[in-house]
Amino acid sequence: MAEKIREEKGLIVRHRIVELIEHWAIALSGLLLLLSGFFQMPTANRYYFTSLPGLSWSGDFFVSLNVHYAASILFIAAALFHLTYHGMRGDMGMIPQKGDIKTSITVIKSFFGKGEEPPFHKYLPEQRLAYAGMAFIIAMLILSGLIKTFKNLYAPDMSLTVVLAATWVHNIFFALFVLAFLGHIAAILLKPNRPMVRGILTGSVRLDYARHRHPLWLAEMEMELANEIPAPMEQAPAPAVLLEDPQPAEKVDVIPAPDQETDPSGKKEQS
């Protein structure tokens, strides 16, 4: 199974290596794309970035375009890997669910000391919403970027309507990408979320944190583990795909483990 409890270390595995690689490939190439994309506007020289150490290349549009291309190769490949790989596996943990918007509001209120947080699955409802939002932004950036790249290489006289649409989608979603990135960083900085940072850096989060905040996740995992010992043959592999998010189990009201007070200093993540 993807998630494993390491009682002896007091840790629980939240992300597998492949997911860590996906996240960091997107994150690092995304940052490089923001920077080199910014330099595609004639800003570097005007704002004296070219005089900063290590950024003398920023004023050369062909160098910064090459940097932009290089980063987008990684970015696009990682995004489509993510889509294909998790799509085929049927990983649904980050897909927004019914009621996520309402629950998110409750959760955000609780961040500001109003009311209690509800018990969570592996991902917070706002993480699922943020994921969908970010996925949409990334999809639009990739799509418009591919059109622009194709124009650069093969079709400079492509229909002006298409080029203008691709350009403005790219520019507007560039701005949204910056905002989404800032929002993502802000979410990490929120105290209750901080324990998750460890997850995206090492793959594991503290077990006591998970028990306290993500009891539904642990409950699911236990159910999966029970299912792992397969019933005597017959239809073997197909259901495997459904294991990640067993809807019926959620209806069983799992009582959040009341046993321990979580030390709230820690980290957070999202994907």
Next chain:
Amino acid sequence: MKNEKTPEISRRSFLKAAAGAAALSGLTLPKAVHAGGGKQLASLIDLSLCDGCSDREAPACVSACRTINKDTIPPIAEPIPVPWPRKTVEDWSRKREVKNRLTPYNFIYVHQAEIDWNGQKKTVYVPRRCMHCDNPACATICPFSANHKQTNGAVVIDQDLCFGGAKCKTVCPWEIPQRQSGVGIYLHVLPTLMGNGVMYKCDLCNGRLGKGALPGCVEACPRKAILIGPRADIFALAEERATQMKGYIYGKKENGGTSTLYVSPVSFDLINKTMRKKPGQPDMPTGVERRMAGTDPLGKLVLAAPALGIAAGAAGAFKWLSHRKAQMKEGGKDNG
């Protein structure tokens, strides 16, 4: 050079112009002119014909272009916002009369080259304007797509969309586009922080072409030194003339290929030696490279990246599926 609308497409006009030129230069028109030429246009500047209009106050091509474009630039903001932090302001509105270089108010000028040619002094006149390149970086990497190559080959800046950042000028090997500060859309956004005016250059008289009229410079030239027509025909004509005069062609390979071919009896290396590259006065190095070609290899990989990602993702998922299948079987055996 009246702005009267020549009815129907440039082909007929081209024929007229080319026939006149042919008569002048003693050449016959190539058959290709009569064959289908497609929609792409090209122009030819024959330096063996251009005499710089030395008998006139100003070259006819320059005057015609200025007349056509005299109201192209709207009134300039008073005062022109000073950009931050680099305080470059380019204002040509008080120097509109300048004709010996490219400015926002002057899209074509004529360079006079004094050349030692086989022991003889020879003067060659070289009209200079945008080359309307085949894959122009000035257009493809405009961050707002304000500059675009039209299907007829004209590279046109939309002055309503241009922010005047001058990226097009930076990436043009001849630094053709010229900036006028204090006009354009940037005035309505963040004038001191973003943009700095509008870039202007020859647009091949795209508006006139659309109405079936010839570009002003083509129409006005008394020597028929500038021609326009279907691309294939113009290319054939240029080859033919170059062969006839045992001369040279410029613009076929430069910057990755252009749609403006210069034909000259004197080599362009000699002509280029008479040119000192100055703002608004480009030089003419032969074989100048298309620097953007250096980004093509990575660009191709970008286009391949989706397939790479999907293939890797599918491979990973299949591996996982078969692994699970095997596990299931084993589990079944152990249990049973």
